[in-house]
Amino acid sequence: MQKLHSKQQQWMPMLFLAPAVIMFAVYVILPIVQSIMLSFYEWDGLGEKTFIGLGNYIELFSDEQFWTSLKNNVYWMVFYMLAPPLGLAIALFLNQKVMGIRFVKSMFFFPFVISQVVIGLVFSWFYDPTYGLFNIVWTGMGFEPVAILSDENWVTFGIIAAGLWPQIAYCMILYLTGLNNLSPDQIEAARLDGAHGWKMLWHVILPQLRPATFIAIVVTVIGALRSFDLVATMTGGGPFGSSNVLAYFMYEQSIFNYRAGYGAAIATVLFLIMDIYIAYFLWRMLKSEKA
Amino acid sequence: MFPTPIEKLSPSVNISYRVAIWIALLLWLLPMAAVLLTSARSVADINAGNYWGIPSEWMIIENYVQVFQATPMAKYLMNSILITLPAVAGAVAFSTLAGYSLAKFKFKGSIALFATFIAGNFVPFQILMIPVRDLTIDMGLYDSATGLILFHVAFQTGFCTLFMRNFIVALPDELIEAARVEGVSEWKIFWYVVLPLVRPALAALSVLIFTFIWNDYFWALVLVQSDEVRPITAGISALKGQWLASWQLISAGSIVAALPPVVLFFAMQKHFIAGLTLGATKG
Numbered sequence: 008m009q010k011l012h013s014k015q016q017q018w019m020p021m022l023f024l025a026p027a028v029i030m031f032a033v034y035v036i037l038p039i040v041q042s043i044m045l046s047f048y049e050w051d052g053l054g055e056k057t058f059i060g061l062g063n064y065i066e067l068f069s070d071e072q073f074w075t076s077l078k079n080n081v082y083w084m085v086f087y088m089l090a091p092p093l094g095l096a097i098a099l100f101l102n103q104k105v106m107g108i109r110f111v112k113s114m115f116f117f118p119f120v121i122s123q124v125v126i127g128l129v130f131s132w133f134y135d136p137t138y139g140l141f142n143i144v145w146t147g148m149g150f151e152p153v154a155i156l157s158d159e160n161w162v163t164f165g166i167i168a169a170g171l172w173p174q175i176a177y178c179m180i181l182y183l184t185g186l187n188n189l190s191p192d193q194i195e196a197a198r199l200d201g202a203h204g205w206k207m208l209w210h211v212i213l214p215q216l217r218p219a220t221f222i223a224i225v226v227t228v229i230g231a232l233r234s235f236d237l238v239a240t241m242t243g244g245g246p247f248g249s250s251n252v253l254a255y256f257m258y259e260q261s262i263f264n265y266r267a268g269y270g271a272a273i274a275t276v277l278f279l280i281m282d283i284y285i286a287y288f289l290w291r292m293l294k295s296e297k298a
Numbered sequence: 299m300f301p302t303p304i305e306k307l308s309p310s311v312n313i314s315y316r317v318a319i320w321i322a323l324l325l326w327l328l329p330m331a332a333v334l335l336t337s338a339r340s341v342a343d344i345n346a347g348n349y350w351g352i353p354s355e356w357m358i359i360e361n362y363v364q365v366f367q368a369t370p371m372a373k374y375l376m377n378s379i380l381i382t383l384p385a386v387a388g389a390v391a392f393s394t395l396a397g398y399s400l401a402k403f404k405f406k407g408s409i410a411l412f413a414t415f416i417a418g419n420f421v422p423f424q425i426l427m428i429p430v431r432d433l434t435i436d437m438g439l440y441d442s443a444t445g446l447i448l449f450h451v452a453f454q455t456g457f458c459t460l461f462m463r464n465f466i467v468a469l470p471d472e473l474i475e476a477a478r479v480e481g482v483s484e485w486k487i488f489w490y491v492v493l494p495l496v497r498p499a500l501a502a503l504s505v506l507i508f509t510f511i512w513n514d515y516f517w518a519l520v521l522v523q524s525d526e527v528r529p530i531t532a533g534i535s536a537l538k539g540q541w542l543a544s545w546q547l548i549s550a551g552s553i554v555a556a557l558p559p560v561v562l563f564f565a566m567q568k569h570f571i572a573g574l575t576l577g578a579t580k581g
Contacts, residue, residue, distance in 0.1 A: 019484035020403035027396035027455045028411070034452030035418040038429035045428060052428075101319065103304045105312075111319050113567055115326055120563045122513035124531045125552045128538065129329045132336075132545060138349040140332065172329075177574075184575040186300065194300055203302075212300050219575075229420055236515045240535050257424040262520075267428050274424035285420045289413050296409075 039278070046272040051265040063272035072248050073273070076256040079163050080232060080280075083252060086167045087174060087231035091223040094178025095216075099208075101179075102186045112183065119176040127240030130169035131156060156242055159249040166237050166250055174230055178223040185219030186212075221291065228284050232277065253277040337361055337549035344545050361550045369540075370525045371551060374533030378558070381443050381450070381529055382511045386504050388451035389458050394500065396455070397462025398492055402474060412463060419456030423516050426453075434521055446521050446529075450511050458503055461573070465499040466492065502573035505566045509559040530555045 046063055048056040067073050101112050118126065134141050136154035146152050155165035189212065197211040213220070235254040238244060244251035244259060251259075253273055261270030304315050324331070332350055338358040339348070348354065365371050400412050430449055431440075439445030469492070477487045518532035528536070534551050541547050563570050 015484045016403065016478075017405075020399040020405055023395040023399035023488070024411070027392040027415075027459055030392060030448075030452035031415065031418060031455050033433070034430060034449055035421070035426060035456065036414070038426040038433075039421065041429040042425045042427075099301055100322070102299070102301065103315070105304060105316055105319070108319070111323050113564065114323055116571075117327065117330070117560070117563075120509055120559045121330075121556045122515065122531050122559075124513075124515050124535050125556050128534070128548060128552050129333050132349070132548075133329050133332075135349070138347045140328070140350050143350065180571060181575055184571065189300060191299065207300065233422055235423070239515070239519075240538070254422060254424050258427070258516075258519075261428060270424075271428055274422065274427065277422045278425040281420065281422050285417050288420065289417055292416060293409070293413065 042271045042278075043275050045268055046275045048268045048271075050268040052261065052267040053265075056268070059268070063269050066269065067272050067276070072251060072256060073253075075248055076251040076253045077276075079250065079252050080234075082163055083167055083170070083231040083234050084228060086164070087171065087227050088224075090171055090174040090227050091178045091220060093171075093175045094180075094223065095182045097175065097179045098182035098186055102183065116176050116180050118173040119180070121173070123170075123173070123236035124240050126169055126173060127237045130165070130172075130237075131241050134165055156250075157246050159246055162242060162246065162250040166234075166241050169241065170230070170234060170237050174227060177226060181219045181223050182216065185216045189215050225284065225288050229281070232281050232284075253280075333549045333552055336545055337553050339546045339549075341544075341546065349545070357546065361546050362554075365547055365550045365554065368547075369537055369551070370528075370533065371530075371537075371554060373525060374528055374530040375554065375558075377443065377527055377533075378512060378529040378531075381446050382508055385447045385450035385454065385511050386508050388447065389454035389507060390500060390504055392451065393455050393458030393462050393503075394493070394496060395488070396459045397464075397466050398488060400459065400463045401466035401469075402471070402492075412460075415456045415459045419453075419460065427520055431520055440521065441523050441527055443527055446517060446527070449517055449521065450514070454507050454511065458507065461503055462496065462499060465496060469495055498569070498572075501566065502569040505562055505570045506573035508562060509570075512559050 045056075047058060047060055049059045049062065050056045097115060101108065101115065133139050134155040136142060136152060136157075141155065142152045153161060155161045193211060193215070194207075197207055202211060233254060234252050235258070238250060238252055238255045239258075242250045244255050254277065257270045257273040257277065260266045260273060304312055335353060336344075336349065338356050338361065339353040340355050340357045343354050396415075400408055434440050434445040434449070437445070439448070473491055473495075474487055477491050482490075512529075513531060514529070515531040515535070518529045522528050522532065525533070525536075534548075534555050537551060538548060
């Protein structure tokens with residue numbers, strides 16, 4: 008019996024792992040390799056593939072659309088970084104025990120649960136040049152009306168603002184949980200030492216919130232690089248490609264322009280950028296695993 | 299507690315705070331409130347530009363009935379349910395098995411495997427798009443619910459395995475060891491010892507990825523093309539083109555699309571947040 012057991016202990020974990028590993032390998036790991044290989048070919052998605060070496064990448068680096076998309080992705084990352092501090096601000100504001108606060112907290116979180124397609128629709132309408140609330144307020148302040156989503160200079164920021172709405176909600180909930188788990192002893196000790204307000208926040212609270220901050224930053228960066236749904240629903244990358252991002256640019260080239268090889272090259276670049284963050288996350292995660 | 303509990307401050311601060319949170323909430327949800335109101339507006343109101351005021355006549359029932367009658371919305375809704383539920387079940391089942399294996403057995407490469415699941419969970423969808431689309435076409439599953447379900451199961455397994463593994467690792471080893479000494483088979487240990495202990499995690503995980511899969515738009519675009527299979531996210535975006543300025547219908551449709559995850563969130567709030575914030579307090 009004992010013998011059978013130790014044998015079972017050797018192959019059972021493999022059996023437990025098998026379905027997950029097979030699915031993940033077929034649908035995630037293998038496609039990554041295939042996409043990278045495909046990026047060295049010219050392919051319309053149906054016919055013969057032609058090997059062209061670095062041809063797609065050479066073309067990509069002289070493609071203005073690529074640089075616009077990359078620049079917009081940088082804007083997304085920079086402005087998305089407002090989500091963790093704003094989420095923290097709201098969390099601090101709501102971290103009280105008054106009547107109805109539970110309800111208020113969950114309603115604040117609400118935008119995160121809604122599909123980005125719906126958020127895109129809501130905000131397109133918010134920005135409507137004639138009747139949208141944005142322009143009612145904007146002209147009310149004495150400015151000329153702006154058609155945010157058809158203005159090349161504004162459009163990306165308009166979409167980012169829409170994306171920030173659920174992202175702030177997400178960061179807020181991470182921080183609310185973090186605030187719930189603060190060590191009361193440390194806060195009391197700091198209070199006795201005369202710390203309060205900003206000083207307290209900076210030196211006592213924030214260090215304790217570091218795990219929450221770490222997760223908030225990781226999900227925010229990933230969210231910024233993954234931005235697709237909002238661009239697709241609000242502008243389709245327009246006007247004239249000015250609100251394009253790498254994720255949508257790739258989709259556009261592969262599906263609408265039948266350039267699968269070129270699309271794969273765009274995807275590979277996006278993947279390489281993302282890898283920096285993935286590597287950092289893994290490093291942190293495994294480090295805390297060993298500790 | 300930080301910041302200082304408001305009850306310890308003056309009554310005037312207390313009253314202003316209690317008012318301020320509701321005003322802040324109203325401003326925060328203004329875009330959503332407007333959509334809700336607009337889904338009850340009449341065409342005349344929309345044409346007159348009454349986008350933000352109170353509707354001059356309430357057309358709630360008419361608008362929602364029209365959304366379901368004039369468009370395949372009911373079909374989209376059904377499709378979303380038929381895609382999301384099996385996908386959630388599949389991903390949770392596979393990842394519970396895998397998470398248990400990674401958490402409680404020692405074997406070579408288990409850390410590397412775990413790291414692969416985590417990393418895979420963060421990759422951009424675009425790097426998977428062309429091969430997954432081709433694979434789905436080759437299997438004859440393009441434009442079918444099964445094709446979409448298989449992908450969702452596979453992809454969500456990454457996040458779910460991370461989640462389940464971290465939950466199971468914290469369970470005491472003694473129970474499993476005790477069962478082994480008794481000579482209980484490994485499968486029975488999983489089924490009768492481990493599974494009952496992970497129930498709360500299963501609930502949290504299911505609610506969370508239900509929302510992720512329900513709200514998926516990208517894969518619905520890439521793997522599906524007909525109204526027969528199209529889930530509601532892609533459906534509503536397709537309808538947007540046909541409705542143009544019929545904002546009352548677009549709004550009503552948006553509300554319908556948003557409702558299931560919202561209801562689930564409010565019903566299972568505790569589980570949902572526990573799932574989402576796993577790792578935000580430690581690690």
